Amino acid sequence: MTDKIRVRFAPSPTGHLHIGGARTALFNWLFARRSNGTFILRIEDTDTTRSTDEYIEAIIEGMKWLGLDWDEGPFRQTDRFDIYRSYADKLVKEGRAYYCYCSPEELETRRKESMAQGRPLKYNGKCRDLKEPVPGIQPVVRFRMPVEGQTVVDDLIKGRVSFENEQLDDLIILRSDNTPTYNLTVVVDDVDMKITHVIRGDDHLNNTPKQIQLYNAFGYPVPKFAHLPMILGSDKARLSKRHGATSVMAYYELGYLPEALVNYLVRLGWSYGDQEVFTRDELVEYFSFENVGKAAAVFNPEKLLWLNSQYIINSSPERLAGLVMPFLEKGGIIEKGQGMDMRWLSRAVGTLRERSKTLLELANSLRYFIAEEIEFIEKAKDKFLNEKSRDLLAALKEALASVPEFSHDELEKVFKSVVEKHGVKLKDLAQPVRVAMTGGTESPGIFDVLEVLGKEKTIGRLERAIKEIV
């Protein structure tokens, strides 16, 4: 029996959970769930100057919203400094790492020189074979890379990738303040946490041979790697704020459903034949690295929007009614803490479901259902509330007074009879009524609008519209 699969998502808390990170987390989660493995959340906060607790919270918030639950953690690397130091000390004792006394300025100068001369930007090995410490300087610890041979990364997505060891730099594993750097912590933790598959963005592919050398130095087996292609913006540059919303929670604010984002993100780089819309269970069942593409993908907000509309259409009005409440409050459509008849709201939502691409849109459309007083769009008022429609509206108002039941079907009968009596088309009545009810010219079917509004509000709005004409 093979060992249980263990994967991890290891963000650094120097910003919110963004689209790219979320996708990495998602693929890890999918793979773990698919293979009955363990999903670990590890916070890589060794850059203490840029990491904050607020961002840790923000990342956790984003993961929870997306429904990416983890089995272990969150672990924080800052809680584990002693472990990293002991590993580093071990390497120094074995001669696989050494103290380096070169100053950052010195290194910077040499880098610039190398750049100018077109040579590879690599540490020159000045302190590699130093016998005596240099007094008065706090050294860093560098890992001694092999200078010959190749290191091969057997990647689940990219295939076999080979690097010349002479290209590998003697990387710093301990800073002069004795804190560990990324390449040390990531290897030590992956070893310590028994990670079997490292799934991350392919911007890490170039780090991988160095890390493999570290595994070798520690005498630990190398995990399997899967390097996901990057997500790009519309200009094919790495996705950034310039391209619009990049933080996951920004999509919450915009009125997206988490399952829509998840579905979109997973289809960015992964496919399952021609299928576009997946349930979470299907995703878990179908996921495989074999179907992950190698090429970077451009983030396409339009398709995400379409997916969101699909998920909204397929959500129950009851669920949507609950989800839209915060948006109603934020939009000032209802007062915070104001009571709401959720059954009624669900009916209103039901009429709007297939014409709202986001919860934000849905909330805004709900405005005319909920508000006591509607506001007219001038153009709509001018076009439909006029001499021509006044008598029709008045006739409808009168006919409505005696309607047995304020339902779609009964209302349709009333409309038909009014229209017939006046010798006009349905739309000649429907549009003025629509403006009277909603203030504008776009809405759900007019019988549905009236049914949801109810008799009292309908009559009231009819009266007001008639007054507007005079």
Add this chain to the structure above:
RNA sequence: GGUCCCAUCGUCUAGUGGCCUAGGACGCUGGCCUCUCACGCCGGAAACACGGGUUCGAGUCCCGUUGGGAUCACCA
């Protein structure tokens, strides 16, 4: 610049040597449905980057070119 990765419609992609007259989806677009707007349905335009090989046969395999991306920190 060195190293590494990548390359099918505008975008996400199917394609694992003959099933490809290159399929689906978003977007765009023509029409239908219709009380408006949507939803839905039917149709259309739209791609194998280029050049060499290999093969009876190449979008699919190999090489090169071009183009894009990543990375080269006492960041992660």
